[in-house]
Amino acid sequence: MADKIYRINMSTLSTAVEEVPAQWQGHGGRGLTSTIIAAEVEPSCHPLGPGNKLVFAPGLLSGTTAANSGRLSCGAKSPLTGTIKEANAGGTSAQLLARLGIKALIIEGLPQEERWYSLAIDEQGITINEETELIGKGNYAVIEAMGQRIGAKTGVISIGQAGELKMSGANISIKDPDARIRSCGRGGLGAVMGSKRIKYISIVPTDKKVAIADPEAFKAANRTFAKALVDNPISQALGQYGTNVLVNIINEAGALPTRNFTTGQFEGHEEISGETMYDTIVERGGKPKHNCHAGCVINCSQVYNGPDKEYRTSGFEYESIWAMGADCCVDNLDYIAQADNLMDDIGLDTIETSVAFGVAMEAGVLEFGDGAGICRMLSEEIAQGTPLGRIIGNGAGSVGRAFGVTRVPVVKNQAIPAYDPRAIKGIGITYATSTQGADHTMGYTIATNILGVGGSVDPLSHEGQVELSRNLQIATAAIDSTGMCLFIAFAALDDANCLPALIEMINARFGINLTADDVTNLGKTILKTERAFNQAAGFTNLDDRLPEFFSQEPIAPHNVVWDIPGEKIDTFWDF
Amino acid sequence: MKITVKLFAYFRENRFLREDQDLPAGTTVGDIISSLGIDPEEVGVTMINSRHCALDQAVQENDQVAIFPVIGGG
Structure with a gap:
């Protein structure tokens, strides 16, 4: 049976099942969400108004046995950036939707x-059903209720209080195989779901399988592909230390934004490092390895327990730990784990919200290093929707405007993540030119600027940065369409067997x-x-710039500023 | 010649996190790696004073040498 588009109209509270138009057939994941948004959403619309649409799409390979293919893309016009947006996450929903033959869900209108x-x-x-019981509750209450009402294996896509309150830092949560949470994190897509007054989507598993045109060829290719992933040393390190292995190397490179982006090294880096996290997890009986979706062979997630050996959080990512750790100067993984779990439950992007706390600390709202204060404000201000909670929950730019802070690390109003663009210039090109605001995952130049993957480009030089970012952004757009986790890129960049x-x-x-050129052209x-x-929404090349303070304030230890001229940034689009 | 060597991730196992060493002039980063019994194939990144360096680069007085296995994240 051919895949279908499910269209949900919240204005009329009606649904329709549609054939997939020919021009959408070759798309999946991000390629499909962006194609649909571009075709059906007026670019000048208000992101929280009736004209915006929220689209979910599994990747081209999601639901198959392909290793690491369980990412779900979610797209809309972003209330945070005003740009088009796609955010993707693991969890079980991509595979469940794909096996039900659903190529995309398009949610439109407002009740x-x-x-x-x-x-x-x-x-x-x-x-479409009315929901009363779970309104005002966090994501974990929704997941628990779905387990009781429908069954333990039910797929869940939900928003917490932040999404209900239409905060620009609100994410969309996807239930993982252990009933924990993965997040379509960036760009405030939870607010779009909240504007459509949908608290959650439940998906009942099916026994149906995704149709494969040539099962033998598929099996053989998957075997080669999975081997390339498993054999890759980076995959192995990710399994042991998680993504948080990066704290120490980015700190050593002098590019770990610290104390609201005022210096490039954090005194407490060892306390929050991947090495310390691994030792703590083992000592407290947690799990260093954990997968966010069935079929993942990398296992970068983990289960982190508290001093009482009870569960605190999972999917404990470098960027989240950096943001609450170095950027807010909290040198205590237990506070960071507690805040991470609270943000999952309330439904907040950990990068946006923690960078917003860093700006709030500079404004004097709370002290740098106050981990307990962050946890308290998450529960008592943001989840409750107090005026201060809404200011922080609307992101770093919102806090800067409310308190008159000028050192606000955002591009297109989206918080800059865990790599300082002054000390790693390639990632600055990605932040500036990304179609979705500052986002390291759009073109992860750290691989080549710092990690020596896919060659080597000096992080402090101007040379080669635009080309590096361009090539990676093109490849990433294609990978994001397959349902693959982006971490396959490490093997793809260095193992000739992987991409074919x-x-x-x-x-x-x-x-x-398809040939390799076709895939590049797709990107x-x-x-x-x-x-x-x-x-068409009004953005120009002048929006492809970093905030002024990056070119005025040198960052230690290299004492460098952001100094790649605008005209050079603009050459990014010469393709 | 006094320098500081810093190890990361599993290179720390049965070795050290950070150690001050007294080395003869002309010692290279590769020499330090050999002296620690680390397989050069497993080395992903080396830095001197927060800048990437080649294995044949000689260290100087007061240098901070950082040695990482092949790692990634993001």
């Missing part, structure tokens, strides 16, 4: 009444003959589609 709803998806189709096997799997799944087309949307 006429002040009621809350849920969407229920199963083999029979999709229904991935393309072979796509060909075997659909019975087509280029996606970037251009996204940029055209942003231009």
Whole structure:
């Protein structure tokens, strides 16, 4: 049976099942969400108004046995940036949707009444139901209720209080195989779901399988692909230390933004490092390795326990730990774990919210290093929707405007993550030119600027940074369309067997003959589609710039400023 | 010649996190790696004073040498 589009109209509270238009057939994941948003959403619309749409799409390989293919893309016009937006996450929902033959969910319109709803998806189709009991509750309460009402294996996509309150830092949570949370984190997509008054989407598992055009070729390619991932030394290090292995190397490189981006090294780096985290997890009986979706062979997630050996958090990522740690000067992993879990429950992007706390600390709202204060404000201010809670919950830019702070690390109003662009210039190009505001995952130049993956480009030089960022942004747009975790890129950059096997799997799944050039062209087309949307929404090349303070304030220890001229940044789009 | 060597991730196992060493002039980063019994194949990144360096680079008085295995994240 051919895949279908499920369209949900919240203005009329009606649903429709549609054939996939020919021009959307070759798309999945980010390519599909961005293509649909560009085709159906007026770029000048208010992101929280009736004109915006929220689109969910599994990747091209999601739901198959392909290793690491369980990412779900979510797209809309972002209330944080005003640009087009795609955020993707693991969890179980991408695979469940794909096996039900759902190529995309398109949620449009706004309800006429002040009621809350849920969407229920199963083999029979999709229904809209009123929800009362779970309104005002966190994501964990939703996941628990779905387990009781429907069954333990139910897929859940939900928003917490932040999404209900339409905060620009609100994310969308995806239940993982252990009933924990993965997040479509960036850009405030939870607020879009909240504007449509949908608290959660439940997905009942099916026994159906994704159709594979050439099962033998698929199996052989998947074996090669999985081997390339498993054999890669970076995959192995990710399994042991998680992504937080980066704290010490980025600190050593002098690029760990500290104390609201005022210096590049954090005195407490060892306390929050991946090495310390690993030792703590082992000592307290947690799990250093954990997968966010079935079929992941990298296992970068983990289960982190408190001193009482009870669960605190999982999916404890470098960027979250950096943001609460170095940027807010909290040198205590237990406070950071508590805050991480609170943000998962309230439904907040850990990067946006923690960088917002860093700006709030500079403004004197609380002291740098006050981990207990962050946890208290998350529960008592943001989750409750107090005026101060809303200012912080709307992100770093919001805090800067409210308190008159000028050192506000954002591009297109989205918080800059864990790598200082003054000391790693390639990532500055990515922050500036990304179609979605500052986002390291859009073109992860850290691989080549710092980690020596895919060659080597001096992080402090001007040379080669635009080309590096461009090539990575094109490749990333394509990978984000497959349902693959971005961490396959480490193997893809250095193992000649990896990428051909991935393309072979796509060909075997659909019975087509894509070449490597086709995949590159797909990435280029996606970037251009996204940029055209942003231009129609009013963005120009002058928005592709970093905040002024980066070119005025040198960062230690290298004492460098951001000094790549605008004209050079603009050459990014010469393709 | 006094220098400081810093090890990261699993290179620390049965070795050290940070150690001051007294080395003869002309010692290279590769020499330090060999002296620690680290397989050069496992080395991902080396830095001297927060700047990337090659294995044949000689260290100088008061240098901070950082040695990382092949790692990634993001």
